[in-house]
Amino acid sequence: MRMSTIWGPLAKAIAATGTDRHVDCLIDLIGADIEHDLVTVTRYSATQTPEFIKHRRFSDEMVRRYLDNYYVFDPFYASWRRERRLGIMPLKRLADDEAKRGQYIAGFLAQSEISDEVGIMLADGGDWCLGIFLDRSTTSFKDSEIALLDERLPVFEALHALDIKARGTEFSRTSAPTGPGASPQQKPTIPTSLWPELSLRERELVQLILAGHPTANIAERLGITVGTVKNHRRRIYDKLDITTERELFLQFFQHRADG
Amino acid sequence: MRMSTIWGPLAKAIAATGTDRHVDCLIDLIGADIEHDLVTVTRYSATQTPEFIKHRRFSDEMVRRYLDNYYVFDPFYASWRRERRLGIMPLKRLADDEAKRGQYIAGFLAQSEISDEVGIMLADGGDWCLGIFLDRSTTSFKDSEIALLDERLPVFEALHALDIKARGTEFSRTSAPTGPGASPQQKPTIPTSLWPELSLRERELVQLILAGHPTANIAERLGITVGTVKNHRRRIYDKLDITTERELFLQFFQHRADG
DNA sequence: CGCGCCATATGCCTAAAGACACAATGACCG
DNA sequence: CGGTCATTGTGTCTTTAGGCATATGGCGCG
Numbered sequence: 001m002r003m004s005t006i007w008g009p010l011a012k013a014i015a016a017t018g019t020d021r022h023v024d025c026l027i028d029l030i031g032a033d034i035e036h037d038l039v040t041v042t043r044y045s046a047t048q049t050p051e052f053i054k055h056r057r058f059s060d061e062m063v064r065r066y067l068d069n070y071y072v073f074d075p076f077y078a079s080w081r082r083e084r085r086l087g088i089m090p091l092k093r094l095a096d097d098e099a100k101r102g103q104y105i106a107g108f109l110a111q112s113e114i115s116d117e118v119g120i121m122l123a124d125g126g127d128w129c130l131g132i133f134l135d136r137s138t139t140s141f142k143d144s145e146i147a148l149l150d151e152r153l154p155v156f157e158a159l160h161a162l163d164i165k166a167r168g169t170e171f172s173r174t175s176a177p178t179g180p181g182a183s184p185q186q187k188p189t190i191p192t193s194l195w196p197e198l199s200l201r202e203r204e205l206v207q208l209i210l211a212g213h214p215t216a217n218i219a220e221r222l223g224i225t226v227g228t229v230k231n232h233r234r235r236i237y238d239k240l241d242i243t244t245e246r247e248l249f250l251q252f253f254q255h256r257a258d259g
Numbered sequence: 260m261r262m263s264t265i266w267g268p269l270a271k272a273i274a275a276t277g278t279d280r281h282v283d284c285l286i287d288l289i290g291a292d293i294e295h296d297l298v299t300v301t302r303y304s305a306t307q308t309p310e311f312i313k314h315r316r317f318s319d320e321m322v323r324r325y326l327d328n329y330y331v332f333d334p335f336y337a338s339w340r341r342e343r344r345l346g347i348m349p350l351k352r353l354a355d356d357e358a359k360r361g362q363y364i365a366g367f368l369a370q371s372e373i374s375d376e377v378g379i380m381l382a383d384g385g386d387w388c389l390g391i392f393l394d395r396s397t398t399s400f401k402d403s404e405i406a407l408l409d410e411r412l413p414v415f416e417a418l419h420a421l422d423i424k425a426r427g428t429e430f431s432r433t434s435a436p437t438g439p440g441a442s443p444q445q446k447p448t449i450p451t452s453l454w455p456e457l458s459l460r461e462r463e464l465v466q467l468i469l470a471g472h473p474t475a476n477i478a479e480r481l482g483i484t485v486g487t488v489k490n491h492r493r494r495i496y497d498k499l500d501i502t503t504e505r506e507l508f509l510q511f512f513q514h515r516a517d518g
Numbered sequence: 519c520g521c522g523c524c525a526t527a528t529g530c531c532t533a534a535a536g537a538c539a540c541a542a543t544g545a546c547c548g
Numbered sequence: 549c550g551g552t553c554a555t556t557g558t559g560t561c562t563t564t565a566g567g568c569a570t571a572t573g574g575c576g577c578g
Contacts, residue, residue, distance in 0.1 A: 007411050008413060010269075012417075014273065014414065014417035015417045015420065015421065046506060046509050072500070081501075081502075151263060151266050152266050154266055154271075155273065157270065158269075158274045162421075166425070199553090201554070201555065202554090212506060212508075216534085224557080227556090227558060228556050228557055228558090230537095231555090231557080231558095232555085232556090233535085234538090243537090244535080244536075250470075458524085460525070473565090475564085483527075483528095485564095486527075486530090489528090489566075489567095491527090493567075494526090502567095503566075504565075504566095
């Protein structure tokens, strides 16, 4: 029987959750038996420019160029901001914005000597997204390799979720041991005092709405249908005596201003 | 490519560390692709009699008999107390004490309709050992299956270690971490510092949008057509590198939060 | 002067949000 | 036990937002 190379890194990754070795171990795990030439890790935000978390065999110069210019053309970034879709994201699946994509490939990837790229997009607490990118300089990722990543995605997600959770409890004890790979952990939690008439579930919906997620996204995230989410919105709006998402934002605003 | 059945249970097991679903998920993971007819989970101690933690497809009557009598013949228990060896432990490797083993097999296993057994012995904090046992009623475990478990053992160990750690540091969450009561800005005016790239007219539009006015309302108020307002929105979104009104609210939020 | 750039303006089409009606389940409560 | 309510679900319809093409007028600049 062929020995698998995955279990060692997996065990290490499990043990490393909540520590500052977490991201490194996660990279080791993801890339354990997927050939790759270099790795980059970035964090995306809905409202801020991307951050570079880590990189392997990638020049600081290219990091600078990405942060200065090319992030605008980054199709992974654009896709996430538009759809907020997490999971395994091969470069070739991002055929949306031809112009931007072309500029990214012809410019940034060519200068970085990258021929193919696959992103593992993970929820990163608050409204952030952690993207781990494997890159190849000559060949492309095969469908079977993408399938392998897809299959293992739940494991990656669970590991990162655990890390965020562990890190969260750590914040409450010590003061901000924010390492280079630490999650922002900014939670726009809705205080119970606000909108006491809402049920728990409805508050959960409000939370996601105020985080900027569109209906389809919320449905996917909660594992319910779009119709149900709309129904929830309806009931929430009724209770708050409003008719649009816009007014929900305004009420939240008002609340913050009044303090 | 053959789909593996291991990744789903693995993800669940990772997520369940620190919760009371941990042992169950661990069982699911260990037994995911190892055929077995029943499962028992016991905890061994150097100074106390064994405890029964869980069992699947195993009668309460047999649990009682084990705890009353047969545990003294249990070769796994005897082996652990003598050698304190952890890891994967197939029944056939326990050829030490023929007398006891014979009684265990002839008595307990026969009554339980068990023909082969393999134990996964995990460190359980302090001086304890958690034993997860897979049992077969007719066939035996093959060497290749034992090798598979051996290979994955580090993962099982890491998971259980994490569970112990999480259980140890089970603190209550902090509440209300927010500090300074920032003086609420009475005027909802958009400061020029924010979004300097917008023209005067565009800032006027943004003001109205953030005030909650729909497109038609803005058009009427400004004495222009709905289409023009939409075009303004489009241009504003382009400049701010967003695509929806939602994100405009988020950016404004962000600005206020950063202050 | 023409040329490019930008703000302003508009119509057409698609995608998404919202309004409304209806229904099944399960938990909780008097 | 029946009634209320939360939750999830479906379907159809209207309204609105967003994407795209395009047009006009002012303005600086070589």
